[in-house]
Amino acid sequence: MKQIQGSFITGYVTILVKGHMPELFFQKCVKQGILVWDVKKVSQTSCQGNVKLQDIKLIKQLKRETIYKLSFIHKKGSPFFLKRIIRKKEIVTGLLVSILLIFLLSNIIWDVKVTGLPKDIEKKIVKQLDIYGIHPGSWSLTLEPPSVIQQKLVSDIPELLWVGVNKKGTTYFLEGVEKSIVKEKEVKGPRNLVATKKGVIQNMYVSKGLSKKHVNDYVEPGDILVSGKLDFEEDAGKEEKDDDKPKLIAAEGEVIAKTWYEVSVTVPLHANFEMLTGKNEKKYYLGFGDVKLPIWGFGDPEYKNIHEEVNDNPIHFLKWELPINFIESKLSEKKYHKLDRTKKEAIQVGRKQAKNELQLRLGPEAKIISQKVLHETTERGKVKLTLYHTVEENIAKAEPINQGD
Incomplete structure (x- = not known):
């Protein structure tokens, strides 16, 4: 039985043998190593049995050596089934077109859904995805992996803290977290303006409050620059009033001071x-x-x-x-x-790099007015620089007035 298992897949044929003692033909087949099964005597001069499709050639050769007549009465198995289907071209064409259409539709993006974000950021994401080629109707097989799309979105949209991209079937699902910009808490009520850094005052712009420092004064962090406590001094000839008390206001203004920073950089001579x-x-x-x-x-x-x-x-x-x-x-x-640099070129690159790093740290409102090289060494093909920068920036910060004093 094991020998005939799988015969339907490979195909088999029922042959009818006619002649004197037809069963002898099947015996000759067995002697030649040809598998035969379900042999039946139909009449005195005819007999039928099943043989594998792959043995037909051997059977035809054996038939030439005998006087028996052979006829194929049944053809069964997948090869014959496929041949019958192939003859019906309309059905085959329709089947292939249907499979191809389903395949194409299964690999097209039909929808892009964004959740967890405000409408304005959602519109930015959809617009950016469109630039990447991700939109309804796009061919998904040529798109980049979700992990790459995530990195691009976070890089191209500053408002995004994190975004998850997940493709399920023909739909892209995106869920993001908006980047929360931490604003400096506004001091309400009476306040002073105090120094945040040490420096020398260059300019003062006071719209409200009483100046406690002046241009060219040196200040330390925490020094009061503009006071929100207004003391009333009695003019000569005026009667002193018992109910006169210092008036407390919210000081407002800007104090531009000269500050100083050291920045260290390393520049390779060869790269x-x-x-x-x-x-x-x-x-x-x-x-x-x-x-x-x-x-x-x-x-x-x-x-x-x-x-x-x-x-x-x-x-x-x-x-x-x-x-x-x-x-x-x-x-x-x-x-x-x-890339080969001279020491002079490396120093120029280092100066520019240090200035850019400091500007990025301080923000666009700060102004770097001078730069000097404090220390310079060359070790192992690298130039190490320590640079001294002079900066003009606003050093004033609001601080609430303790009214219990």
């Missing part, structure tokens, strides 16, 4: 880096586990150095994820560059 030239070629594969079957883009590009970016997307059929991946490989030409 190697790679750059993409802009030339690239794309290849497409169907992935089956560790096996990749090329479907477009054959041969390797004539680049000496190649940078490869691989985008691997699973293929879906309806709601099921097939064990087949659509792989896009982008091969870009890259060139290596060697």
Whole structure:
């Protein structure tokens, strides 16, 4: 029985043998190693039995050596079933078109849903996704993985603290967290303006309050610059009033002072880096586990150095994820560059780098007015600099007045 298992898949034929003692023909088949089963005597001169489709050629050769007549009365199994279907071209064409249509529709983005964010940020995300090519109707197999899309969104939209991208079937689901900008708590009620840093006052702009310091005064952190406590001094000739008390207000103004900062930077004299030239070629594969079957883009590009970016997307059929991946490989030409700087050039780069870092730390309102090199050393192909910066910035900060004093 084990020998005839799977015969339907490979196909088998029922043959009718006619002649004197037809059962002898089946005995000859067995002697030749041909599998025969369900042998039946139909009449004195005819007998039928089943043989595998793959043995038909051997049976025809054996028949030439005998006087028996053979006829095939039944053909069964998947090969014959497929042949019958193939003959009906309309059905086959309709079936193939339907499968192809379902496959295409299963790998198209039909909807993009964003939750957990205000409407204005949601519109920005949808607009940015459209730039990435992610919108209803786009082909999902050529899109970047969700992890890459997440990083791009956080980088391109400053208001986003975090965003999660999840693809389920033909829909992209995005859930984000808005970045909360911590604003300095406004001091309400009576207040002074105090110094936040040590420096020398250059300009004072006081709209409310009493100045306690003046231009060119040196101040330390915590010194009162503008007081919100107004003391009434009695003019000569006026009667003193018992109910005169200091008036408390909210001091307002801006105190620009000269401050100082030290910044240390290290600049290499020699560096190697790679750059993409802009030339690239794309290849497409169907992935089956560790096996990749090329479907477009054959041969390797004539680049000496190649940078490869691989985008691997699973293929879906309806709601099921097939064990087949659509792989896009982008091969870009890259060139290596060697950078050699003189010590003078390295110092110039370091000065610019230090200034940019300090400006980024202080904000756009601060003004760097001078820069000096305090210390300079060269070790192991690197120039280490310590730079002294003079800055003009607003050092005033509101501080509430303790009315119990």
